[in-house]
Amino acid sequence: MQSIHMQTNWAEKNLQTIRTLMERSAVYRRALAPIMLFAGMLGILAAAIGLIFHLDSISSFCALWLSTAAVVVVVAFLNTRLQAIRDKEALWSPPTRRVAQAALPPLFSGMFFSSAFLFVGIYNLIILVLMWLFFYGCALHAAGFFMQRSTKAFGWIFIGMACAAIVILICLPTSNGATTMEFDRQCPYWLMGFFFGALHLVYGTYLYLTEKGKNAA
Amino acid sequence: MNQEPFLQLDRVIHEKGRLAIMSMLAASPELSFTELRDGLGMTDGNLTTHIKALQQEGYVSVAKSYQNRRPLTTCSLTASGRKAFTEYIDLLEKIVRQNKYK
Numbered sequence: 504m505q506s507i508h509m510q511t512n513w514a515e516k517n518l519q520t521i522r523t524l525m526e527r528s529a530v531y532r533r534a535l536a537p538i539m540l541f542a543g544m545l546g547i548l549a550a551a552i553g554l555i556f557h558l559d560s561i562s563s564f565c566a567l568w569l570s571t572a573a574v575v576v577v578v579a580f581l582n583t584r585l586q587a588i589r590d591k592e593a594l595w596s597p598p599t600r601r602v603a604q605a606a607l608p609p610l611f612s613g614m615f616f617s618s619a620f621l622f623v624g625i626y627n628l629i630i631l632v633l634m635w636l637f638f639y640g641c642a643l644h645a646a647g648f649f650m651q652r653s654t655k656a657f658g659w660i661f662i663g664m665a666c667a668a669i670v671i672l673i674c675l676p677t678s679n680g681a682t683t684m685e686f687d688r689q690c691p692y693w694l695m696g697f698f699f700g701a702l703h704l705v706y707g708t709y710l711y712l713t714e715k716g717k718n719a720a
Numbered sequence: 721m722n723q724e725p726f727l728q729l730d731r732v733i734h735e736k737g738r739l740a741i742m743s744m745l746a747a748s749p750e751l752s753f754t755e756l757r758d759g760l761g762m763t764d765g766n767l768t769t770h771i772k773a774l775q776q777e778g779y780v781s782v783a784k785s786y787q788n789r790r791p792l793t794t795c796s797l798t799a800s801g802r803k804a805f806t807e808y809i810d811l812l813e814k815i816v817r818q819n820k821y822k
Binding site: 510511514515517518520521524525526527528529530532712713 | 726739740743744745746747748749751759760787788809812813815816
């Protein structure tokens with residue numbers, strides 16, 4: 504009788520271990536390169552539009568970048584959907600679900616805190632951009648646990664650079680006059696263009712060169 | 721209890737380390753040697769020994785290539801490996817089920 508119980512317990516434990524290992528092993532493997540390259544190109548385009556057309560108000564800045572993000576999300580969704588159809592796999596696979604679950608809290612926090620900042624009247628675009636960078640980096644890092652390892656490193660770049668930029672801004676001697684105003688006006692677009700444009704292009708190129716042929720979620 | 725399912729378990733997969741390797745490979749099209757080693761916390765030597773045993777049984781195929789000019793070893797389950805793993809899981813479930821219905 505004891506042997507029967509031992510065998511059953513052992514079998515149950517083994518099944519649990521197998522399940523855990525299978526879940527850990529199933530990482531998100533869909534091709535990210537096209538999405539990253541598209542995001543990078545759109546990021547640079549949006550930054551150029553902002554700089555050329557002097558979209559200096561906080562509302563036009565937010566409208567421009569939120570619509571850019573929306574376009575990227577829609578294109579990323581369509582791209583992933585196409586890949587899933589091509590590979591005859593479910594779109595909402597367990598790895599996709601885990602990536603979404605990991606990335607959602609930092610992305611939500613970013614949206615919540617930036618809305619709260621604007622609500623209480625802190626209309627500083629540079630602080631807003633750095634906050635977006637920081638939370639986006641956190642989202643990438645969290646999602647990176649269920650994706651290829653380089654995603655975590657990419658997330659750390661955003662977090663580290665956002666923190667470094669905050670330190671630099673604190674230490675930067677403030678001066679009055681036109682130079683500071685011009686800096687305040689242009690800096691957010693340069694930051695967004697660099698991080699969400701150029702960095703995504705670089706990472707997309709890296710992924711394009713390193714991603715393997717078989718992409719499965 | 722019917723002892724049969726327990727006795728039918730595949731002895732090659734039955735070993736803890738090899739079962740872990742098979743479980744990880746079953747959930748992924750292929751995994752690199754490094755991914756397996758890091759995921760399972762095994763030493764290089766231990767993992768190599770287990771993979772060789774599974775390869776000899778025809779359960780795992782190993783491919784060697786280059787990525788960014790660095791050698792890359794990837795492992796994947798063969799069709800017979802996947803079949804053996806499924807049968808192993810079925811037997812485990814059978815053992816659990818049998819005792820529950822007693």
